Amino acid sequence: MKLDINGRSHEIDAPDDMPLLWVLRDLVGLTGTKYGCGMAQCGACTVHVDGQPMRSCVTPASAVAGQKITTIESLSDDASHPVQRAWIELDVVQCGYCQSGQVMAAAALIRAKPKPSDADIDAAMAGNLCRCGTYQRIRAAVHRAAELAREDGHA
């Protein structure tokens, strides 16, 4: 199958049921996308498919052939995406393992809702577990990221 990952085309030899997560991590070598549960419970594996956040652990790679897959590695070259800047500014991360997924979920949210309310953040981010408990700073950083994006004129 042919996969469009971060703007590059990859010819992948994998079983049809192989989740996109493992194709990304073990076949393409993009390990920024994480495995946390394998059953759409934690959000660590969140990537964008045609701009929409998706749980790559339950998405067969074959189902997204031809679609535009974006992973954390290509969100920016230099941590300059508003979500990344806000995360750094507000010291969000702890162990960091959930954070690729958090950042990808937040990036999709502020694109869809340039001025998200707390309720919007709850709805969009409740599916992303953080065992370190960074939620309070995530909430603040999503607001901050939205602000930065508006300043940048991204919104």
Added chain:
Amino acid sequence: MRDPADLPAPSRRRFLATGAALSGGLVIACFVPSAARRAFAAAAPPAPAPVDPNAFVRIGADGTVSVLLKHSEMGQGVWTSLPMVLAEELDCDWKTVRVAHAPAAPAYAHTAFGMQMTGGSTSTWESFEQLRRAGAMARAMLVAAAAKKWKVDPASCRTEAGFILSGTHKAGYGELAEDASKLPAPATVALKDPAQWRLIGKPTRRLDSRAKVTGRAEFGIDVQRPGLLVATLARPPVFGATLERFDATKAKAVAGVVDVVAIPNGVAVLAKHFWAAKTGRDALEITWNEGAGATLSSEALRDEYRRLAGTRGAVAKTAGDVDAALAAAPTRIEADYELPFLAHAPMEPLNCTVEIGKDRCEIWTGTQFQTPDQAAAAKILGLEPEKVTIHTTFLGGGFGRRANPASDFIIEAVQVAKAAGKPVKLVWTREDDIRGGYYRPMWLSRFAAALGKDGTPVAWSHTLVGQSIIDGTPFAPMMIKDGVDVTSVEGAANSPYLAAIPAHRVDLHSPKSPVTVLWWRSVGHSHTGFAVESFVDELAHAAKQDPLAYRRALLPAGSRERRVLDLAADKAGWGQPLAKGRARGLAVHASFESFVAQVAEVSLEDGRIRVHRVTCAIDCGPVVNPLTVEAQMQSGIVYGLGAALYGQLTLKRGRVEQSNFHDYRALRLDEMPVVDVHIVDSKDKMGGVGEPGTPPIAPAVANAVFALTGKRLRRLPFALD
């Protein structure tokens, strides 16, 4: 590919081997005398080997300061807070500081425990003096090199943000690093007066953020090596079961599967990628000898614990005639508190990568326990421990699970690599993690107390029943005294309330079971905090007194418990009216030499507990990085609250009934209370912050629910009906 601001993982192991700094500069040799041993609850094991001369800091020709971190970064922030301590004395420019995990070596032994490890909320206090000295020595050597070069008196030199200045002379640390490295390390150095600290105590952002928001931070599960295979292991379905036979025909037919090998704890499937390894494992046909573990059930254990609680256990603490005082008192209160088995469920599932070479072995993993893991691997391979290199990656959470005296996830991976004769990354699925044992034990606390006429307790009996996490480990001789595992009763036998109660007794039963158990964030305090702080609340209500006033009266005046209790109560507006349908509860608990009080504000929404706000006060002594303390309090609260609301593992016919985050739930963002953290400005003894935030939250919430509904929640996780 990697961000130049982050240290590339492969270079780490060359630090000591070649002496080359990352930037190609030179090494400053620092001999750091072992820091004063700190008296700890458990007697410290033998003294660590002499400190390696250049163990902690390297200065590159470009002025880059590389700090080698002996502790494991697992989210708790040591990647930032510990370099701050060294940089303070070095007087370098904070922007030039880079960090890498140190290899496993005797130089990095914990100053109190004598082995390389991260745990017990000890990292900051145990290395505080050591790192200050390392920084001060490096600075002194740079000054000496400059003085020699400029032919001036060292006393005429001052340092500022990575530069040395004297009269009209000025040079950067990088320019002097080579000369300095040839000088002997000073035998003694003066440390800064705390009044001169510019970095310590200042809110300082994390140094690992950039790597972690770009996906570039390397966790154990991300390790890639040439020819590396991924393995999954089929472990026994019940505790204590052994492998009888297996048929790998179907597993081997799965595309991508390379090998199937048996090890003592199960059958491993090795494949080109995780998906094939997992699919192959699902296709294994295995027969187990299930043994006695197959009849285990948590309900039966619970009955057994209740029976045991009616008998006298090993006495951990006693004063006065408790039985007589209980019999004589007009008011007697009794209660049982019960807590379930819990998995740690760190976000990154356990994993370990092993490459066995001729006379050597390399391991990449996120571990909290370098020394025991290194020894365990060496033993399997018949090597000297120093022939086993451990590359510590970032840890996707630890919470105690990655500090296992049994080194389970290391041993399995080494055995698989050895049996297959191939480099292997053994990866646990989430299901493996939830069902794989090494749990926080199930606990029962049974109390009886008698109140005097004024409502103060005159007798207190506390019987605890739960498995020992120390029994059978190398720590047993130090930590089990007269049949009492000190970790089982911490927070109970040394409860600050006991001093005010003339007759008291704390005793312990330590039943054995095939279920493997381990320390879980806050260890014994994870159960004693809930039990003691709930029961004291019950006594306050029985005495018809305000829970805050009641506790204050029992706690010694001037105690740090009182200080945090007062601060939390004040900041939370204790006693002030609340919106209808809301109530507050409080708890105070000391652990790991820090003191924490929390006030929780709750309501019920659709019959479920909703925690709106937690006001948290901590006294941990002098603070290195307030941002770390604040984050750790939030973190400990989320961990403890998730467990209190949802966490439990149950056993039926020997099987763990839960398997993943859908039935072993964690707190989610939409359930996150607002957490206000207040740090006491304290000059008292420095304590830890990784764990002390966890114990008070469950009782604070339970006490709030009681205030709201009159219903006392005596069992975790909370159930309202």
